[in-house]
Amino acid sequence: MAELVSHPDEIKVVTRRFGMGATNIDRYLELDGYKAVQKALAMPPDDVINLVKNSGLRGRGGAGFNTGMKWSFVPKQSPKPKYVLCNGDESEPGTCKDRLIFEHDPHSVIEGVMIAAIAVQSHAGYIYIRGEYRYLSVIMQKALQDAYARGFLGKNIFGSGYDLDIYWHGGAGAYEVGEESALMESLEGKRGIPRIRPPFPAVVGLWGGPTVINNAETLASVPHIILGGAEWYASLGTPKNGGTRLFCLSGHLNRPGVYELPMGYNLKKMIYEVGGGIPNGRSLKAVVPGGSSTPALKPEEIDVAMDFDALMKAGSMLGSGGVVVLDDTTCMVKFALRTIKFYQHESCGWCIPCREGTDWLKKTLTRFHQGAGLMKDIDNIQYLSENMLGRTFCPLGDAAAMPTIAFVKKWRKEFEDHLEGRPCPFEKEGAIEQLPVLSH
């Protein structure tokens, strides 16, 4: 189990049961477990949806869409079964929050799925867990078994007459499947490739049925909202950005870890107070505010509230809450290369710009970092990324293009320092293989 961290500024909502043995169903019940779902069962479904809508809860996967609003799009009457999916394909580099939820509080995810199912009157839910999180599947399976054994799942749950089944499903190791429609394809046993939208999942989703799909953290927040009320939850964050959120602080920090902070928490404070600042007296060079797909911020840009709208204004995104801090010893070219390597590896290959674009970016950046870069490569990297931006089939292409454009624009000098056969200024002598300089 990962070591837990804490800070006085934290407001523990989703994390309140962390480290308290809540994987045990009895312990979970002692800690107010499965009370929210019973409350939801007693409410008219529309009231559940309105409550979540009013709480200001926005999708924690990255896009930040109002959760209650999403649920309200599911048609009341449907000839096909409706489904609720929990997206636990957490794969964005820098993000490691869902992992902790599955590890410490799996029943809260199950309960969240149950409430979502009751709200949209669905009778089947799936908890999709990232392929690499195999060890968490074991915890989730046990939690589901226990819930079934108590009669919380299956026929006539809690004696309410409502039938609900929830299944877990493991991925095969693909970042792309974190995209909601690709996840459905994967769940149906097909290649993890996104679907053409519209139609949106709320109308035509899994197996063609209306489907609600939410991030694990989003769903784990729902039971607390049902019990605590919409107003209470909304008041925790900033306007239109209700509640708290799990921020995954990593990189060059004294106290990295996952912290639950209110929405709108100041980024600078997060780095220097919550995260304990940069170690070894070094200074800050860049911050990736919301997972590797969000454009990095320069030190002068970090005095910003961490909510969806404020970061958008700052030219970046809140994304999935993965805050990656880089100090002045970091080579931004290498960081750009590392980022694009990930996207090149994870591109599903469906559309031209993402498939070919990420590959050429990787090839060019590899050569560039090895010291064989040309001046025109710098413009070319930006040109390539701009040709991808907004033109790919799904957001993965944007996720690769956006940070790359920011790297080139904001740290152009570091790129220029790699030119003319000069070795990477941040690498020790001889640490990287030198390539002959190409002229073209």
Place this chain on the structure above:
Amino acid sequence: MPDVNITVDGKKVTAPAGTLLIEACKSVGIEVPSFCYYPNLSLQGACRMCLVKIEKMPKLQTACTTVIGEGMIVTTDSDEIRQARKGMVELLLGNHPLDCPVCDAGGECELQDMTFSYGAAESKYIEPKNHRDEQQWSPVVYFDRPRCILCYRCVRVCGEAMDVWALGVQNRGVSSIIAPNKEDHLECEECGMCIDICPVGALTSGAYRYKTRPWEMKHVGTTCTHCADGCKTTLGVRRADAGMEIVRGDNRDKSGINNDFLCIKGRYAFDFAENPERIMTPLIRRDGRLTPATWEEAFALIGRTFREIVDTHGGSAIGVVGSNRITNEEAYLLQKFARVVLDTNNIDHHRTADFPAFAAALSGKPGLTASMRDVYNAAAMLLIGNDPTNRHPLLAYQIRNNVRLHRAKLHIVNSQEIKLRRQATSFAAIPAGGENVLAAFLAGDDAQAESLASGGMNRDAWLSWRDKLHAEPNLVVIFGSEVHGQGISALVKFAAALQGAKLICLGDYANSRGAADMGLYPDLLPGYLPIGDPGKFHEEWSAMPTAQGLDLRGMVQSAQARNLRALYVVGANPIGRFEIDPYVFSDSFVVVQEMFLTETAAIADVVLPAANAYEKAGTFTNTCGDLQQVKKAGDKTETKSDFEMIVRIADAMGFDIRHLVPFGRGVRADMGQSRGAQSGEADRHAVWLQANNLEPKLSPFDPMAILDEIQRLVPGYDVSRINLLAGNDEHTRLSACGPGAMHDPELIVPADDTLFTSGTLGRYSKTLNSVIENRQVPESEVAAD
């Protein structure tokens, strides 16, 4: 569907609701480029070439996945859009090998065209390209991954349109690769649809690759010579030592009844023409051995001998066997030759379906036959017997895609679990041979329900199944040769009682229907008129025998009794097909017009090397009755068309051939015989003659003269000549024909070809014999027509 109004580049466009934006643009002549979009296949949105600007949308949108909405304002050309498209082409060319100078697709490549349109001439990358070696997936399918742009057209056409699902995608990202179903090779229907649909040169044809450049070929649109469906095929023809060589078959222009569909036979199996075993000189038996001879020697010998037999023993001492693969004009000419020149009604052919019974049942009931196009548009279909996937690939394609795209209903009755069952709304199993019983039941004989009851269907189930059929509007009833005689009458009675129902009778070879329609029967004249009918044929032809002649079985018996002095076989192999003891004909003078030394040609006294359907002009009638043009791809030196040979024999017999071919009458169109027409030009000579009020004269070997006579005399064939000669299909009317006849069902022997066999032609096709799937063909298979 209500119409939706949109604005594209300032133009007002109105299209039915549900139309895709890319199609709406196309309807007003605005082309939006795309690689992955292909009409009637599932949408991909993968190539991103069709990005357009739609007002109120922040990003560019793909026109291929956007359904038009009222008031939409669309821009298809702007700097932003051109840059987006250029960017895509640049990315594609990045890993593309740029081997256009040696690529089969060079000159007909969509990537070349896009590059031409959007620039992207500058190479921005200096790293090595990703490479993978070329793979051979089957004798006919090669895959070159570096050229592939991953548009997934091949995957979709194979799965969705062909229902074969042999292609898929492996790996992800930049290492994604199209992969065959059996690890390193394909096991499929080898139709080659994937090759023709490939926008670039990634999938190439084993038959065509590296043979020519597209602009060096002449393209001749004609009708396929294999099965009875009558696909239009465009042959790519090059000059060669022996006159010409066909190097390619496709139907990329989607003209004709088959859209872009062709099966392995239509696409590759023209190669029998190049088989080294092909007979390229007349052969005369001397001292027991077939030895090369001149045409003059051969015609003189045949003429002399036939004349002698007719004069001494009468026409009844000669038997004539026609073919399912000769043109309508040749079949017509052959039976006219038999009746008028040889003075005999001893004429027959290998019958593969009971067309005379069909004609009899339809006589005087107009509008009850369906065309191949009707199958694609029918609201419901009933298929009795046959396995169209193997024996009628186009029909199967039409049925399948009608179900897929129009949600038509398909009801199948069969003794086998045929592949089309996958598309069926209902499938009823019956015991083999029970098809006629079923027909009687359909026509209202409830007593038959008991004998049909078996397996899952009891009497009540059959009755309710039939009620369901009665409620189907515009039902097309398709039946195989399992239904014959009274069974056909019953089916026609059933269909005639339904609103809008039509029928199709399935025969087996390219012109089986034509052979029947043209009267290759001992008792029926062209148009199924009884031989004794004192109609226009007697008037036109004057002297001809009126007694019924011998059928094939009768000819064998007559030969056994040493009464049949001569046998004249045109494009058929009765000895092989019916396993006749060759000794039977040891006293008969046997003349065979053939391409190969078949079992029948081997016993001949004279063998004449024949041209095949790709080397001559005329018309074919497919099994539905759709009349189509056969155009000549070119001449093969040292062969002659059956038409010419028949006329030459008549001439050698001293017959005045003006009574056989009315070429003196003249017609005002060119059938592709003149050199000008062969290279796609109008017949200038004819145009000049007409302009000067002179009548163009046809040569006596021009089938046009006979087509003229057919259209004049054969009921149901008076279709639009102009439309026919323009390369279109014209549905003939069987109902206008004569009263037909009821024949012994034992005379009907289906060809039983599979996708990979095709009678004699298949036996000599290198491609058909090379594909792995052909190994499943039983050894008992023999060459026939």
